[in-house]
Amino acid sequence: MSAIDSGKSLLRRRMREQRSVVSPRMRVEESGMICAWLMRPEPLHLESARAVGMYWPLPWEVDLRPLMRWLRTMGVEVVLPAFDEESGRYRPASAPADEKLLLPGRQGILEPDPKKWVKSTDIDFWLVPGLAFDWDGNRLGHGGGWFDRLLEPAGKACLCGVAYSWEMVDSVPREQHDIQMTWMVTDKGVFRAPRLVGGGRH
Numbered sequence: 001m002s003a004i005d006s007g008k009s010l011l012r013r014r015m016r017e018q019r020s021v022v023s024p025r026m027r028v029e030e031s032g033m034i035c036a037w038l039m040r041p042e043p044l045h046l047e048s049a050r051a052v053g054m055y056w057p058l059p060w061e062v063d064l065r066p067l068m069r070w071l072r073t074m075g076v077e078v079v080l081p082a083f084d085e086e087s088g089r090y091r092p093a094s095a096p097a098d099e100k101l102l103l104p105g106r107q108g109i110l111e112p113d114p115k116k117w118v119k120s121t122d123i124d125f126w127l128v129p130g131l132a133f134d135w136d137g138n139r140l141g142h143g144g145g146w147f148d149r150l151l152e153p154a155g156k157a158c159l160c161g162v163a164y165s166w167e168m169v170d171s172v173p174r175e176q177h178d179i180q181m182t183w184m185v186t187d188k189g190v191f192r193a194p195r196l197v198g199g200g201r202h
Helices: 003-019 024-039 065-073 146-154
Strands: 051-053 077-084 089-094 102-104 110-112 125-128 132-134 158-162 183-186 189-192
Touching: 024 065, 024 183, 024 189, 065 077, 077 110, 077 146, 089 110, 089 146, 125 146
Parallel strands: 051 077, 051 125, 125 158, 158 183
Antiparallel strands: 077 089, 102 110, 183 189
């Protein structure tokens, strides 16, 4: 195992231990704060996007479902990852307004079914989850590389990491293939990596 892989493994273990002590109430409150930051007209202007790529939250992740509903009222298409059996990778698919049309996918996470694929070039923003992020926009995922491969063809889409403030760390080990975020949003504010835009480095 390389030094970078070892560093990632140690950080994953630390973040999983940390998230296990965070109360459900705190997750709900901080998720609401993050959604409120994202609904502000500045600096991201999500309401003006053609399509926004997101994720269906796992119990420990930031819950962006209120934002999904709000974006639809703004006429913005919501896109979720869906597994494509033919290519063996996740691809962006249009999310139906009726959440009952989402079914568990390959990883047990809800995804659109039937799948209406969306061109990566039609997506203006991706809101990306992770176990940890640093202030330079580096992201630590779960280790499968699924999101990195999903975002490879993102083109000019703005990549925005979404995290609770306690998931921000001083440094995330990075390999060449790891995709960096250009923006970050936490319950404390919105910033452009590495320059702060809103809120403070908490």
